[in-house]
Structures are given as structure tokens and as C-alpha cells.
Amino acid sequence: MPTLKIPTPLRPYAEGHSTLNLPGQVVEEVLEGAVATYPLLKKHLFNDEGKLRPYVNIFLGEDNVNQLAGLKTLLSDADTLLIIPSIAGG
Amino acid sequence: MLPELSHKEIHRYSRHLLIPDVGLEGQKKLKAASVLIVGTGGLGSPVALYLAAAGVGRIGLVDYDVVDFSNLQRQVIHGESRLGDLKVESARERMLDLNPEIQIDVYNEVINSENAFRIADPYEIIVDGTDNFPTRYLINDLCVLTGKTNVYGSIFRFDGQASVFGAEEGPCYRCLFPEPPPPGLVPSCAEGGVLGVLPGTIGSIQATETLKIILGIGEPLIGRLLLYDALDLSFQTVKLHKNPECKVCGEHPEITGLIDYEAFCGMPAHDHDEGSAGEEWDITALQLSSRLKENPGLRLIDVREPHEREISNLDGSELFPLGQFAARLNELDSAEELVIFCKAGTRSTRALEILASAGFKKMKNLKGGINSWAIDVDPNLPIY
Numbered sequence: 001m002p003t004l005k006i007p008t009p010l011r012p013y014a015e016g017h018s019t020l021n022l023p024g025q026v027v028e029e030v031l032e033g034a035v036a037t038y039p040l041l042k043k044h045l046f047n048d049e050g051k052l053r054p055y056v057n058i059f060l061g062e063d064n065v066n067q068l069a070g071l072k073t074l075l076s077d078a079d080t081l082l083i084i085p086s087i088a089g090g
Numbered sequence: 091m092l093p094e095l096s097h098k099e100i101h102r103y104s105r106h107l108l109i110p111d112v113g114l115e116g117q118k119k120l121k122a123a124s125v126l127i128v129g130t131g132g133l134g135s136p137v138a139l140y141l142a143a144a145g146v147g148r149i150g151l152v153d154y155d156v157v158d159f160s161n162l163q164r165q166v167i168h169g170e171s172r173l174g175d176l177k178v179e180s181a182r183e184r185m186l187d188l189n190p191e192i193q194i195d196v197y198n199e200v201i202n203s204e205n206a207f208r209i210a211d212p213y214e215i216i217v218d219g220t221d222n223f224p225t226r227y228l229i230n231d232l233c234v235l236t237g238k239t240n241v242y243g244s245i246f247r248f249d250g251q252a253s254v255f256g257a258e259e260g261p262c263y264r265c266l267f268p269e270p271p272p273p274g275l276v277p278s279c280a281e282g283g284v285l286g287v288l289p290g291t292i293g294s295i296q297a298t299e300t301l302k303i304i305l306g307i308g309e310p311l312i313g314r315l316l317l318y319d320a321l322d323l324s325f326q327t328v329k330l331h332k333n334p335e336c337k338v339c340g341e342h343p344e345i346t347g348l349i350d351y352e353a354f355c356g357m358p359a360h361d362h363d364e365g366s367a368g369e370e371w372d373i374t375a376l377q378l379s380s381r382l383k384e385n386p387g388l389r390l391i392d393v394r395e396p397h398e399r400e401i402s403n404l405d406g407s408e409l410f411p412l413g414q415f416a417a418r419l420n421e422l423d424s425a426e427e428l429v430i431f432c433k434a435g436t437r438s439t440r441a442l443e444i445l446a447s448a449g450f451k452k453m454k455n456l457k458g459g460i461n462s463w464a465i466d467v468d469p470n471l472p473i474y
Contacts, residue, residue: 055267086270086276
């Protein structure tokens with residue numbers, strides 16, 4: 001199953017987990033699986049129309065999935081998706 | 091024409107001069123360079139110290155704040171002897187002790203849309219060592235609009251990020267983050283904490299990138315974002331692309347001047363944890379103390395995290411961490427009066443907003459949080 005890495009600011013909404021293993025053939029299915037398991041994550045990832053929020057960046061390896069096929073990007077079981085959070089501390 | 095180095099400077103910078111990639115010419119480039127560091131806190135401390143030590147000829151420091159006791163866990167440019175002093179003056183003194191050969195300009199002011207062009211004008215590179223979203227968007231737009239390079243770094247708890255934005259060929263901060271997260275989603279370091287050494291790592295990377303850009307050597311982090319996880323001790327870089335639809339550096343930019351960044355982000359341009367929900371909703375620690383004498387059964391709701399209750403606690407309070415607050419509203423009664431508190435009043439203000447949107451009317455925010463209770467009511471409690 002592909003792995004989804006949860007960044008620190010979002011971990012409180014995923015019961016503290018730093019990684020989730022979720023079934024899915026494409027990015028969208030993994031993200032949907034994550035919000036189905038942890039409903040508190042949903043409003044932080046998706047807007048009311050179900051689109052990814054503009055400050056949420058999903059990377060597959062080195063690449064932003066927006067540069068690939070977006071939420072329809074195909075995944076293999078060994079893939080790790082990374083949510084890159086917007087943080088501001090200094 | 092690059093400036094010459096004195097014999098004293100040649101001695102001082104000997105370990106640079108021995109590196110063929112730096113050499114005499116590189117050191118002269120550093121002497122001729124000018125860098126503005128915005129923020130003299132966690133990130134600004136190592137950046138300022140290392141750029142001063144390296145001989146960057148002109149360094150500007152921007153900060154409006156004074157040195158606080160809780161800064162010293164990570165802001166290593168300051169010391170206990172400078173508590174209460176202006177941060178820019180404290181930093182300047184330490185930098186000149188390290189290297190009196192350089193020029194240091196200080197700007198004891200909040201950088202904003204009105205003064206940003208004036209402050210930034212003398213400098214080629216801007217290092218972003220700020221602690222809040224509005225100032226990060228301001229620095230990004232300023233760099234794009236003026237063609238200056240933005241050496242970015244950001245930290246939270248155990249996580250760090252670094253990149254170089256604003257270079258003509260690369261993406262900018264807005265290409266990656268077109269909009270900030272909504273207020274309250276990402277806690278500031280004042281609310282969420284930060285490992286003291288983390289800004290040392292990320293700030294040192296920002297200083298490294300600044301020196302490389304001045305020297306014209308190596309591969310700067312343009313078009314790449316470095317992600318650092320101190321817990322895993324892992325570094326990862328991801329590719330960043332210029333967004334053709336970016337509102338400031340895209341093909342048809344909408345932003346052609348600086349805007350109101352506090353309005354854009356919906357939050358203040360500082361990370362001070364000083365939450366007030368407004369006069370109508372606030373209750374001071376002294377008022378609450380009197381109210382509790384009249385009504386010992388008054389319901390006190392603590393929206394901090396469980397581990398914070400080990401630091402200080404109010405007797406009889408109930409724990410509703412903010413992250414779970416909305417999901418647990420069914421445990422609260424809108425007919426009952428509630429007093430919400432956190433560390434200093436920021437998270438409790440957000441909890442009040444959640445209550446208000448759910449139709450609650452009888453709630454109060456403990457202004458200044460449990461820390462104000464420690465100051466005004468119970469000096470046996472620690473302040474954190």
C-alpha cells in the first residue's frame with residue numbers, strides 16, 4: 001500500500017500519526033482514504049467543493065503531483081506521498 | 091571594482107582565502123556584499139552571526155522586538171545581560187564583537203508595506219527569518235517586485251524548510267503557497283513550540299545559501315525546497331516549479347505593488363501569543379478569580395494540549411484540546427456559562443469563534459490565558 005506522510009501541523013487531526021498506509025491506485029484514493037479514516041483531516045486538505053486547498057502541496061518523490069497527473073497520478077505500493085505544510089516559525 | 095582587504099582582514103579571513111573557490115576575490119565579494127536580515131530571532135541569530143563572521147560587508151537587521159527570557163532557549167545571538175533591550179541593538183553589539191570590520195545597520199521597526207522598499211533598498215539579498223505568514227508574503231512580493239533574492243527558512247517544532255526564492259529563473263514563495271493557511275491551522279512557535287537547536291540548523295543553511303549566492307559558487311536552492319526532519323534526522327529536497335498563474339511572478343501578475351498582508355493572511359504580523367477575544371468576550375484573571383469565589387462551579391474549559399497541564403493547571407478545569415474542540419461541542423451546554431482558557435489567550439479565542447458559530451452565547455475568554463492567572467492571581471504557578 002502507498003504511504004502518506006503527515007506533516008507535524010496536521011498530525012493532531014490524524015490521531016498523532018506521522019505516516020499512514022492506505023490503499024489506492026491514484027493520489028486521490030489515498031487522500032480520500034486518509035480523510036475517511038480521520039475525518040478531522042478533511043477540512044484541512046479539501047475545500048467545500050472537494051478540491052485540494054491552495055496551501056496543500058502533495059509531492060510524490062521529488063515532484064509536486066500538480067506537475068504529474070494531479071490527483072489522478074498513478075501510484076505503486078512502494079510510493080510515498082508527502083504533504084508539504086506551510087509553516088511560518090522563525 | 092571590488093574593495094581591497096587590509097592585512098588584518100587577510101589574517102581574519104585566512105581560512106576562507108585558503109579555499110580556491112573563495113580566495114582573495116571571493117572574500118572581496120563578501121566585503122562588497124549587502125544583506126538584509128528580517129528578524130533577529132531563532133533563524134536570524136545564526137544567520138547574523140555567520141554572515142558577520144564571514145565578512146559580509148554590510149548587514150541590515152530588522153526587528154521591532156525586545157529580548158525576552160523565553161527567547162534565550164534558541165536565539166543565541168542574545169544573552170541574559172540584554173533582557174529587555176532592543177533585539178537589533180543586542181544583535182549588533184554581539185556581531186561587532188565578532189567582527190568590527192563590517193557595517194551593521196539597524197531598523198527597529200515593524201517591516202510593512204509602507205516602509206519595506208525604503209528598508210530593503212540598500213541590500214541585494216534578503217534573508218527571511220520572520221515568524222509569521224504576513225511578513226513572509228511581504229518579503230516574497232518585495233523580492234519579486236525589486237528583483238532581490240529571498241533566502242527563505244521556516245521552522246516548526248522539529249521540522250524545517252529552506253529555499254531560495256525570487257531569483258528570475260526560479261519560482262517564488264507564492265508559486266508554492268499561493269495562499270496562507272487559515273488563521274489557527276498552523277500554530278506559531280509561541281503556541282506550538284520549537285526545538286531550540288532547529289533554527290540553528292535551518293539558519294545555518296540560510297547563511298550558507300547567502301554566501302554561495304554572493305560568491306557565485308555551487309548550486310543554490312533555487313527551484314528546490316529543502317525539508318529537514320530533526321526527529322528522523324532526514325533531509326529531503328523536492329523540485330519547485332514556477333507557476334505561470336502565480337499572482338506576483340506569473341505571466342499575468344495581479345499583484346504589482348505591496349498589499350495589506352495582515353488582511354491577506356487574516357492574522358497579525360507577529361507571533362506574540364497575546365490573545366484577546368475583544369472586550370465583550372474577555373474576562374481578566376482577577377475578574378475570573380472573583381467570579382469563582384461567587385460561583386465555584388463555573389465551568390472552566392482548557393483548550394491546551396494534555397502535556398501543558400503538567401506545566402500549570404487551574405483546579406477543576408476540563409481538558410478540551412483545540413484540535414478536538416469542534417468535534418466535542420456536544421459535551422458542552424449552551425445554556426451554561428463557560429470560561430475558555432489556554433496558555434496566553436490565542437487558542438481560547440479560536441475556541442470562542444467555534445462556539446459562536448455553533449450558536450453559543452454565554453462564554454468568556456480568559457484574557458492572557460493561564461499565564462495571566464500566574465501573574466495576577468497565583469504566583470505559585472510558573473509562566474511558560
